Amino acid sequence: MKKNTIILGLFFAVSQLFAQENLDSSKVGKIDYAYYPMIFYTPETHFAFGAGGMLYSRLGIEKDLQPSKVQLSSYYTTNNQYYFAIEPTLYFGGTAKVISESKFIYSKELLKFYGIGNNTPKIDNPDYEIGLFRFYTELGYETSLIKKLHIGFVYEYTINTIIDKLENTELINNEVVGSNGGNTSGFGLLLIVDQRDNVFYPTKNGYYKVRMIFMERSFGSDFTYNRLVFDFRKYYNLGKSNIVAGQVYFESTSGDVPFFKLPALGGFKRMRGYFLGRYRDELYLTWQIEYRKIIWNRIGAVAFFGMGDVAKRISQFNLSQFKYSYGVGLRYVFDEKERLNVRMDLGFGKNTSGIYFSLEEAF
Numbered sequence: 001m002k003k004n005t006i007i008l009g010l011f012f013a014v015s016q017l018f019a020q021e022n023l024d025s026s027k028v029g030k031i032d033y034a035y036y037p038m039i040f041y042t043p044e045t046h047f048a049f050g051a052g053g054m055l056y057s058r059l060g061i062e063k064d065l066q067p068s069k070v071q072l073s074s075y076y077t078t079n080n081q082y083y084f085a086i087e088p089t090l091y092f093g094g095t096a097k098v099i100s101e102s103k104f105i106y107s108k109e110l111l112k113f114y115g116i117g118n119n120t121p122k123i124d125n126p127d128y129e130i131g132l133f134r135f136y137t138e139l140g141y142e143t144s145l146i147k148k149l150h151i152g153f154v155y156e157y158t159i160n161t162i163i164d165k166l167e168n169t170e171l172i173n174n175e176v177v178g179s180n181g182g183n184t185s186g187f188g189l190l191l192i193v194d195q196r197d198n199v200f201y202p203t204k205n206g207y208y209k210v211r212m213i214f215m216e217r218s219f220g221s222d223f224t225y226n227r228l229v230f231d232f233r234k235y236y237n238l239g240k241s242n243i244v245a246g247q248v249y250f251e252s253t254s255g256d257v258p259f260f261k262l263p264a265l266g267g268f269k270r271m272r273g274y275f276l277g278r279y280r281d282e283l284y285l286t287w288q289i290e291y292r293k294i295i296w297n298r299i300g301a302v303a304f305f306g307m308g309d310v311a312k313r314i315s316q317f318n319l320s321q322f323k324y325s326y327g328v329g330l331r332y333v334f335d336e337k338e339r340l341n342v343r344m345d346l347g348f349g350k351n352t353s354g355i356y357f358s359l360e361e362a363f
Helices: 008-018
Strands: 032-042 046-057 068-077 082-091 098-112 127-142 149-164 182-194 205-215 225-237 242-255 283-296 299-311 323-335 340-349 352-359
Touching: 032 323, 032 340, 032 352, 046 352, 098 149, 127 182, 149 205, 283 323, 299 340
Parallel strands: none
Antiparallel strands: 032 046, 046 068, 068 082, 082 098, 098 127, 127 149, 149 182, 182 205, 205 225, 225 242, 242 283, 283 299, 299 323, 323 340, 340 352
16 A cells, blocks of 8 residues: 555544533433544545544443444545445343444445455556445344353345446456355344443453354345354553553355455454455454553553454465554544543554544454
8 A cells, every 4th residue: 555644633633623521421311422524545545535423322220331322434535435334333221231233334435356365466457446335233132141241143234336347357357256246135143242341442351252144045145155253352451541452353254255245354443554355365364462551631542563364264374474564543532431532543564554543442
């Protein structure tokens, strides 16, 4: 990825301008909010303009009940891309103690596809244009088997429209599964153990999530395949505002998997610094560690390092060939009571870099 630029001063100026003072999220039913404009430039989007924000509140009176949130984001770019997303995560109290997480995404994006594998070379024109509508939802019910264990189900439906292959040599021959787009639809199973002390800024305990989704033609999918995801996170409080967070993430697919649904390395959460989808294959394994600290008043900083790779089979993973990711970031605390941060990260990999601007931590 070529050099990225952003108006760094905007990070602090906008945060100060829109910071909400004296928020009182402890009152059940009281809705608080945080929002920020986005202005950034990358070689993929060119200049982009938009906004992001979040509504959050508590939906029960239990002391340990986490705040629910509805995250919103949208932007438009000078090369005619757009992205709209609504992502509610709800924690219900009472006897059932239900967790619900959903995503509604509508976008047109200029993405890149270099082929399948962990060593795909650069090509003259990796671009392609895709339109996407995605609906995803999961619902978990707390059980008494393990503390904070939720068991439930998952449903996902996407419409994937290849608008223009843009002479991408990997796609124009129509030999890649999904090169002409298609719908995916499937149900699955969910296990979550969420013992974090805070969903926005965890300082101790862990978060462990396993989900398996079965895409079937009988569910309305154009492709038949399975996806298994492990997402394990652990947090350590070293005292004096020194927090260490770690994550191991594994994703496996099998069957008739369209290329745009293959596990993809990169993005704003894992392997920061790599363009999402630079490397794709049926398996994806990555881990990362991050040091977090509030350094002054509402200003914080982080440093992170991670490694990861994709492969066709487990036996093909080679630790000595894993890609690396490292970087630093700044934080501004919007809500001191709920510990909700806005973040800006600079990520670097091998001959690549990226800049990310969002609410909440990467994991």
